[in-house]
Amino acid sequence: MSHTALECGDCGRGLPPSPGATVCPECGKPLLARYDLEALDPAALRRAWGTRRGGMWRFRELLPLAGDEEPVTLGEGDTPLLPADRASDELGLDLRVKVESGNPTGSFKDRGLSAAVTRASLDGAERFVIPSAGNAAAALSAYGARAGRPVRVYLPADTPEGVKRRCRHYGATVVEVDGLITDCGREAAAWADETGAFDVSTLHEPYRLEGKKTMMLEIAEALGWRAPDAIVYPTGGGTGLIGSWKVLGELVGAGVLEDAPTRMYAVQSEGCAPMVRAWRDGREYAPEWEDADTGAYGLRVPRALGDFLILRALRETGGGGVAVSDDAMREGAAALGSEGIDASIEGGATLAATRALREEGELRDGETVVLFDTGSLLAY
Numbered sequence: 001m002s003h004t005a006l007e008c009g010d011c012g013r014g015l016p017p018s019p020g021a022t023v024c025p026e027c028g029k030p031l032l033a034r035y036d037l038e039a040l041d042p043a044a045l046r047r048a049w050g051t052r053r054g055g056m057w058r059f060r061e062l063l064p065l066a067g068d069e070e071p072v073t074l075g076e077g078d079t080p081l082l083p084a085d086r087a088s089d090e091l092g093l094d095l096r097v098k099v100e101s102g103n104p105t106g107s108f109k110d111r112g113l114s115a116a117v118t119r120a121s122l123d124g125a126e127r128f129v130i131p132s133a134g135n136a137a138a139a140l141s142a143y144g145a146r147a148g149r150p151v152r153v154y155l156p157a158d159t160p161e162g163v164k165r166r167c168r169h170y171g172a173t174v175v176e177v178d179g180l181i182t183d184c185g186r187e188a189a190a191w192a193d194e195t196g197a198f199d200v201s202t203l204h205e206p207y208r209l210e211g212k213k214t215m216m217l218e219i220a221e222a223l224g225w226r227a228p229d230a231i232v233y234p235t236g237g238g239t240g241l242i243g244s245w246k247v248l249g250e251l252v253g254a255g256v257l258e259d260a261p262t263r264m265y266a267v268q269s270e271g272c273a274p275m276v277r278a279w280r281d282g283r284e285y286a287p288e289w290e291d292a293d294t295g296a297y298g299l300r301v302p303r304a305l306g307d308f309l310i311l312r313a314l315r316e317t318g319g320g321g322v323a324v325s326d327d328a329m330r331e332g333a334a335a336l337g338s339e340g341i342d343a344s345i346e347g348g349a350t351l352a353a354t355r356a357l358r359e360e361g362e363l364r365d366g367e368t369v370v371l372f373d374t375g376s377l378l379a380y
Contacts, residue, residue: 002017002063002064002065002066002067002069003017003033003034003035003064003210004017004034004035004036005017005033005034006018006021006031006032006033006034006206007031007032007034008024008026008027008029008030008031008032009029009030009031009032009306009308009309010024010027010029010030010308011024011026011027011029013025013026013027014034015031017033017064019123019124020120020123020124020125020198021205021206022199022204022205023203023204023205023305029305029308030203030204030206030209030305030306030309031205031206032206032209032246033064033206033207033209033210035061035062035250037250037253037254038253038254040061040254040255042254042255042256045061045254045256046225046256048061049217049221050221054075054077054078055073055075055076055077055078056076056077056078056111056114056211056214056217056218057071057073057077057114058077059214059217062210062213062217062247062250062254063115063210063211063214064115064118064119064206064207064210065118065119069118069122071114071115071118072114072117072118072121072143072146072147073114073118073146074104074105074110074114074142074143074146075104076103076104076110076111076114076211077103077111077214077218078218079098079099079100079101079102079103079215079218080098080099080102081096081097081098081099081218081219081222081223081370082096082097082099082339082341083095083096083097084096084097084336084339084341084351084371085339086335086338086339087335087336087339087351087354091354091355091358091363092358092365092366093354093358093363093365093366093367093368093369094366094367094368094369095354095369095371096219096222096228096368096369096370096371097336097341097343097347097350097370097371097373098215098218098219098370098371098372098373099341099342099343099373100215100372100373100374100375101342101344101373101375101376101377101378104142105135105138105139105142105166106135106138106375106376106378106379107135107138107139107374107375107376107379108135108212108215108240108372108374108375109135109136109138109139109140109375110139110142110143110211111211111212111214111215112136112139112207112208112209112210112211112212112239113136113139113140113142113143113200113208113211114143114211115207115208115210115211116200116205116207116208116211117140117143117144117146117147117149117200118147118207119207120198120200120205120207121147121149125149125198126149126196126197126198127144127149127150127151127152127195127196127197127198128140128144128149128150128151128152128197128198128199128200129151129152129153129154129188129191129192129195129197129198129199129200130151130152130153130154130188130199130200130201131153131154131155131181131184131185131187131188131201132153132154132155132159132181132184133155133156133159133181133236133297133298133300133301134155134159134160134163134297134298134379135163135298135374135375135379136202137153137154137155137159137163137167137172137174138163138166138167138170138379140153140172140200141153141166141167141169141170141171141172142170144170144171144172145170145171145172150171150172150173151167151170151171151172151173152172152173152175152188152191152197153167153172153173153174153175154175154177154184154185154187154188154191155167155174155175155176155177155184156176156177156178156179156180156181156183156184156297156300157176157177157178157179159176159297160297160379162378162379163379164176175187180292180300180302181300181301181302182288182301182302182303185201188201189201201305202237202239202304202305202306203237203239203242203304203305203306204305208239209239209242209243209246210243211243212239212240212242212243213240213243213244213246213247214247215240215243215244215372216231216243216244216247216248217247217251219370220248220251220256220257223368225256225257226257227248227251227257227259227260227261227262228262228368228369228370229261229262229263229363229364229367229368229369230262230263230264230265230319230357230362230363230367230368230369230370231244231262231263231264231265231369231370231371231372232265232267232322232350232353232354232357232369232370232371232372233264233265233266233267233350233372234267234268234296234298234299234346234347234349234350234372234374235266235267235268235275235299235310235321236268236298236299236300236301236304237301237304237305237306238266238275238304238306238307238309238310239306240372240374241264241266241310241313242306242309242310242313244262244264244313245264245309245313245316245317248260248262261317262317263317263318263319263362264313264314264317264319265314265319265320265321265322265353265357265362266279266310266314266319266320266321266322267321267322267323267324267349267350267352267353268299268321268322268323268324268349269294269296269299269300269323269324269325269326269329269349270294270323270324270325270326271292271293271294271300271326272289272292272293272294272299272300272301272302273289273321273323274286274287274288274289274301274302274303274304274307275304275307275310275311275314275321276321276322276323277289278307278311279311279314279315279320279321280321283311284308284311285307285308285311286303286304286307286310286311288302288303289302289303290302294326295326295329295345296326296329296344296345296346296349298344298346298374298375299346299349320357320362322353322356322357324349324352324353324356325352326345328348328349328352329345329346329348329349329352330345330348331348331352332347332348332349332350332351332352332355333345333347333348333351333377334348335348335351336348336351336373337377341373342373342376342377342378343373343377344373344374344375344376344377344379345377346373346374346375347371347372347373347374347375350371350372350373351371354369354371
């Protein structure tokens with residue numbers, strides 16, 4: 001089964017699935033894919049998901065793919081959920097790390113771009129464009145190549161050279177922009193308008209979110225079909241956090257989980273923390289962060305289209321937001337590295353935030369807490 005409807009995450013307007021879907025035509029906010037959850041058999045789902053060949057597309061009943069359609073795939077998904085024993089002993093928690101560096105281009109972005117390129121290609125998209133802080137550009141370049149579609153990526157000029165080389169390796173056109181990802185976004189949108197290229201910017205179409213949510217599907221499965229007590233998520237555009245929140249609701253709605261009392265915590269850099277500031281101020285939307293400055297390129301996102309969804313997820317789950325320094329992120333990455341985990345600075349941010357949350361009493365003795373290590377250190 002594929003999704004049965006699209007729904008605006010803000011104004012609630014419902015739409016039928018349509019080729020080339022982008023954002024809500026009424027208010028310009030992100031669209032969310034909806035499924036007929038009551039039509040699903042939870043026992044049959046667990047059996048099917050546990051016996052199919054590996055990869056995220058084994059969860060196809062909750063992905064935007066009809067029964068006879070084939071995805072654009074490079075084998076993404078089924079990444080490990082590793083215990084962090086030393087950090088667990090230090091903090092008195094059951095810490096697990098979702099390690100996304102094993103994906104085809106080395107990050108969780110592969111999941112989202114596999115889903116977006118799949119749906120858009122099946123719906124007739126002939127070329128793709130994306131603004132990126134790094135990893136998403138590499139992922140789109142690879143999946144566009146797999147689909148046989150040309151790709152153009154817009155990157156801040158100070159993006160690590162390795163990222164640019166990887167994009168070119170897959171045949172993408174790389175445009176360097178003096179500025180941040182928001183500046184790249186404006187140029188990418190203008191090029192899309194000029195050429196008709198399909199823009200897969202974060203939450204400017206509904207399906208990157210669907211790919212990202214498979215991380216939480218795998219986590220729930222690895223925990224014996226239960227939800228963790230809390231997650232700590234490195235938040236730039238926040239798609240993976242929103243996807244985790246969305247799919248836990250879907251699993252409860254389908255009867256796969258009895259409940260999902262997972263508290264969600266967003267971690268950002270002290271040099272770019274629009275979500276943390278908005279959460280603390282009680283805002284519904286997050287004003288743009290001026291003069292964003294952090295060495296964690298994935299967190300250098302001054303404004304997010306899905307800000308209200310991130311903030312809603314934090315509040316509805318009883319979680320919150322934490323800002324940490326770049327030095328604390330690096331210390332966290334080194335601590336995870338000492339346990340053999342390939343942690344980027346964004347992954348290190350999650351351990352730094354977990355330490356702060358534990359000190360504040362937000363995380364309680366023995367709780368199962370999942371840290372999202374979203375990409376490989378090699379990207380830097």
